[in-house]
Amino acid sequence: MNLLKLQIHHHLTKPSRLSRTVLPSLSSAFCPHRFPYLSSGSPTSLSCDFTDSRNGHIRASTTQTPTWSSKEEESSDERYEYLAKDGEVFQNTLRLVETAMFAAVSGLAYLLSNSLAIENYFGCFFALPIVISSIRWGVVAGRKTMVATVVLLFVLSGPVKAVNYMLMHGLLGFTMGSLWRLRASWTRSIFLCALARAIGAVGYVLLTSFLIGENILQLITINIHASLSYVLTSMGSNSIPTMNVIYTIFGTLLVINSAFFVLLLHILYAIFFAKFRMKASLRLPKWVDLAI
Incomplete structure (x- = not known):
């Protein structure tokens, strides 16, 4: 009787073949703390506790791991930031599109006005696209708008009109836009x-003189010399002005004329x-700010 109880007790307490062979392999296969590489890239992984040798059961639990790695999440965030309205790529694209549109509008308006002989009526608006581009996107964008307009006019109507636009309107618009961007x-x-307008006007006169074969600048200074000599003679003075005085008077009058024109442009563009x-x-000055 005691021998039978001893055998039964030995049979119950002796580990079975399943617990000696299968359970260690299962525990080694499903336990992530022993084989971490099995659960690093899988969507789900199993974690188990210590196996109970009495009843041969394994207590296992499943844990969910994210399907995306940290690198993929960072790339997706960068992709959304890449396409955002405040992103660098979107702003660069918008700046490029607006610069091209301003250049096209300015070039076509100058070409049509010159072709229809109404340039004197709309000449004050030819520098406006360059000023807008400079204020919105910076000095570099204003320079690109001026260069793109000159290139467009060069393709459509030749080098003469392209250079005339740059001298009479391009330099003025770029200078005004840059100074307004810098809040001068x-x-x-x-x-x-x-000064930019005066230099452009002198360049325009020299270019026209080269094209027609006449020195227009010399004709202007000669007329000024004759008019001043006539005024001095009528006043009873026998003095004759030198050419340096004539050049000084011509430059002063040109700068004053350009200053009045630029002042009107400042007021017009400020209202716009x-x-x-x-x-x-x-x-803006206080008197302009109050008037607007």
């Missing part, structure tokens, strides 16, 4: 823009920008 005062802006809700980007 109106006194400095009007003075520098007047105020109506289109771009007043915050400008540095």
Whole structure:
């Protein structure tokens, strides 16, 4: 009787073949802390506790792991940021499109106005696209708009009209747009823009003189010399002005004329920008700000 109980007790407490062979392999296969490479890339992994040798059961639990790795999540975030409205690529694309549109509008408007002989009526608006581009996107964008307009006119109507646009309107628009972008005062802006306009006008006169074969600048200075000599003679003076005085008077009158033209452009463009809700980007004098 005691022998039978001893055999039964030995049979129950002796580990079976399944527990000696199968259970260690299962525990080694499903336990991630022993084989971490099995659960690193799989969607789900099994984690198990210590096997119970009495009843031969395994207590296992499943844990969900993300299907995307950290690198894929970072790439998706970068992709969304890449296409966002405030992203760098979107802003560069928008700047390129607006620059091309401003250049096309400015070039076509100048070409049609010159072809229809109405350039004197719309000449004050030819520099406006360059100024808008400079205020919105910076000095580099304004320069690109001017160059693109000149290239477009060069292709459509030849080098003469392209150079004339650059001298009379392109330099003025680029100078004004750059100074307004840098929020310079109106006194400095009007003075520098007047110099740019005067230099462009002298360049235009020299180019026209080369094309027609006559020295227009010399004719202008000769007429000024004759008029001044007549005025001095009528006043009873026998003095004759030198050519240096004539050149000084000519340059002064040209700068004054350009300054008045640039002042009118400043007022006109300030009203235009105020109506289109771009007043915050400008540095206006108090009397202009109150009037607008």
